[in-house]
Amino acid sequence: MNNSISICWFRQDLRLADNPALTNASQHDNVLPIYIIDDINAGQHALGGACRYWLHHSLTALDQSLKGKLSIHQGNAKEVFDDILSRFDVQTVYWNRCYQPWQIARDTALKQHLQAKGVSVISSNGSLLWEPWQISKSDGTPYKVFTPFYRNGCLMAEPPRAPLPTPKHVTCLDDERGAFQVKNSQLLTKGQWHRKLEPHWDIGEEGAYTRLQHFLKEALPFYKDGRNIPAKPYISKLSPHLRFGELSPNQVWHAAQHMGDNEHIQMFCSELGWREFSYSLLYHHPNLPNQNLNTKFDAFPWTENMQLLTAWQKGLTGIPMVDAGMRELWQTGFMHNRVRMIASSFLVKNLRLHWHHGERWFWDTLVDADLASNSASWQWIAGCGADAAPYYRIFNPVIQGQKFDVSGDYVRQFIPEIAALPNKYLFCPWQAPAPVLKAAGITLGSTYPNPIVDLKQSRNAALAAFQQLSNKHTTQ
Numbered sequence: 001m002n003n004s005i006s007i008c009w010f011r012q013d014l015r016l017a018d019n020p021a022l023t024n025a026s027q028h029d030n031v032l033p034i035y036i037i038d039d040i041n042a043g044q045h046a047l048g049g050a051c052r053y054w055l056h057h058s059l060t061a062l063d064q065s066l067k068g069k070l071s072i073h074q075g076n077a078k079e080v081f082d083d084i085l086s087r088f089d090v091q092t093v094y095w096n097r098c099y100q101p102w103q104i105a106r107d108t109a110l111k112q113h114l115q116a117k118g119v120s121v122i123s124s125n126g127s128l129l130w131e132p133w134q135i136s137k138s139d140g141t142p143y144k145v146f147t148p149f150y151r152n153g154c155l156m157a158e159p160p161r162a163p164l165p166t167p168k169h170v171t172c173l174d175d176e177r178g179a180f181q182v183k184n185s186q187l188l189t190k191g192q193w194h195r196k197l198e199p200h201w202d203i204g205e206e207g208a209y210t211r212l213q214h215f216l217k218e219a220l221p222f223y224k225d226g227r228n229i230p231a232k233p234y235i236s237k238l239s240p241h242l243r244f245g246e247l248s249p250n251q252v253w254h255a256a257q258h259m260g261d262n263e264h265i266q267m268f269c270s271e272l273g274w275r276e277f278s279y280s281l282l283y284h285h286p287n288l289p290n291q292n293l294n295t296k297f298d299a300f301p302w303t304e305n306m307q308l309l310t311a312w313q314k315g316l317t318g319i320p321m322v323d324a325g326m327r328e329l330w331q332t333g334f335m336h337n338r339v340r341m342i343a344s345s346f347l348v349k350n351l352r353l354h355w356h357h358g359e360r361w362f363w364d365t366l367v368d369a370d371l372a373s374n375s376a377s378w379q380w381i382a383g384c385g386a387d388a389a390p391y392y393r394i395f396n397p398v399i400q401g402q403k404f405d406v407s408g409d410y411v412r413q414f415i416p417e418i419a420a421l422p423n424k425y426l427f428c429p430w431q432a433p434a435p436v437l438k439a440a441g442i443t444l445g446s447t448y449p450n451p452i453v454d455l456k457q458s459r460n461a462a463l464a465a466f467q468q469l470s471n472k473h474t475t476q
């Protein structure tokens with residue numbers, strides 16, 4: 001009798017359906033499904049607090065789907081594999097590819113290590129619609145601009161493959177000796193912050209699928225314009241489910257395409273295209289999380305005022321649209337995309353704090369924190385990334401509020417202390433006459449902060465700093 005086993009290594013694919021690694025592994029008799037919490041190799045990119053909360057629940061859900069057979073480990077992946085190899089006759093290891101630079105380095109070395117020990121390694125694409133190396137310009141170089149990347153690259157390439165069904169049978173092994181239970185993993189912090197997130201999410205493959213179905217029916221028909229209105233439920237909120245692979249982008253893409261062909265569906269699919277673009281950027285520029293793609297910005301005169309940073313993090317800048325976004329983030333682990341743009345632009349342009357500060361805060365607090373999308377987006381906002389927003393494009397949080405939160409519902413939900421203001425002053429309470437403030441029960445500087453910067457002056461200062469940078473470069 002052959003006692004050899006196969007391993008299915010779950011990583012950013014915490015689902016059973018459309019999981020190529022699991023489908024391949026299920027062809028074998030004895031499958032050991034494993035997950036490794038590998039903070040050692042992740043280093044500075046180890047998961048932030050919000051993602052650890054999510055992972056805790058996502059692993060719990062996956063373990064239930066696998067009838068309690070998920071074998072969870074903590075530590076350096078190589079050492080975990082060496083331990084498993086010392087206890088089992090492992091024939092093949094299956095995994096779906098991951099694209100963070102540290103993951104690529106670890107997996108490349110691990111693959112060689114396993115192969116040298118006579119173990120086959122089969123990797124598949126379970127997280128992207130197109131591999132980053134698959135989409136390139138006609139001269140073979142990677143795209144730097146989104147529109148041609150998506151239109152000429154993605155849409156002209158082989159369409160994303162159809163999703164795979166959940167394998168009918170997976171004969172899972174028990175690994176009682178090696179593994180521990182999720183509840184012992186210390187993924188959840190001791191503080192109670194994560195409890196606030198609970199009502200907002202249904203974590204795991206089933207919850208992800210339910211959210212997708214709800215979005216297709218209730219929100220997709222309004223998506224094109226509705227996606228810009230933070231008070232309306234017209235976005236999918238699928239990003240954390242995609243981040244942890246509780247759903248694959250193939251499932252989402254095909255489900256949307258099955259709804260027909262209209263401007264809403266095209267717009268939604270192009271947003272999935274932005275995710276692909278971010279991954280392509282990270283793959284071709286592994287320093288994306290740390291270094292300005294446009295090196296001209298290396299000399300930018302950032303300020304280092306930590307009091308301003310704290311006010312931004314706490315949603316106490318005195319600029320309602322920014323504060324509402326930052327409080328949405330703290331209370332739910334999520335921030336609407338329109339508001340992410342407003343709040344991040346305010347940090348890098350009006351406060352002139354380095355985008356790294358924002359990237360790190362988002363990394364720790366977003367349930368969808370994703371190295372590719374987060375760093376690409378911050379570089380885009382700061383003006384130093386590929387296809388970046390031009391530096392002089394500075395979001396005005398007052399005008400943005402008046403345009404995209406016309407009813408004021410979003411600001412009122414997250415800043416109840418100014419809810420009684422009339423819409424005219426809701427986005428700029430400092431302009432309200434004293435009797436209006438009094439009638440609304442507001443004392444600026446006491447019940448709600450005065451603005452920590454003057455929007456106009458700080459905008460001009462940012463433009464001047466940028467101009468200085470440009471001059472420096474043209475005279476060098």
Ligand SMILES: Cc1cc2nc3c(=O)[nH]c(=O)nc-3n(C[C@H](O)[C@H](O)[C@H](O)COP(=O)(O)OP(=O)(O)OC[C@H]3O[C@@H](n4cnc5c(N)ncnc54)[C@H](O)[C@@H]3O)c2cc1C
Pocket residue numbers: 227235236237238239240242243268271272273274275276278335336337340341344362366368369370371373374375377378381
């Ligand atoms: C400063 C900043 C930081 C960001 N950090 C992250 C991050 O860490 N993780 C993350 O997933 N997204 C990030 N985004 C992109 C975007 O804000 C979120 O993907 C989006 O808000 C998620 O909400 P949704 O699922 O309802 O999106 P929908 O509008 O429903 O879009 C569907 C899916 O498309 C993808 N998508 C949409 N917009 C973008 C985009 N601009 N870039 C990349 N993918 C996109 C997401 O996977 C999303 O789930 C960031 C944006 C900014 C401006």
